[in-house]
Amino acid sequence: MSNMVRICPRCQSTNISPDLSKEAYGSGKIFNSYKCNDCDFHGEFFPEVDKKAISKIKK
Ligand SMILES: [Zn+2]
Numbered sequence: 001m002s003n004m005v006r007i008c009p010r011c012q013s014t015n016i017s018p019d020l021s022k023e024a025y026g027s028g029k030i031f032n033s034y035k036c037n038d039c040d041f042h043g044e045f046f047p048e049v050d051k052k053a054i055s056k057i058k059k
Helices: 022-026 051-057
Strands: 004-006 016-018 034-036 048-050
Touching: 004 051, 048 051
Parallel strands: none
Antiparallel strands: 004 048, 016 034
């Protein structure tokens, strides 16, 4: 069990999905690429934070 949740580094959204785009697939980074469903930011750097810390980050 984990209290960690992945967030978007740009908009701090927790609405994140694995990035299954062809680019990610082709580069072999499918396992650590993510996409934000809110601002469309995608990349590998999606930090995991404690769920309890989210309330501090979010406005
Ligand atoms: Zn975002």
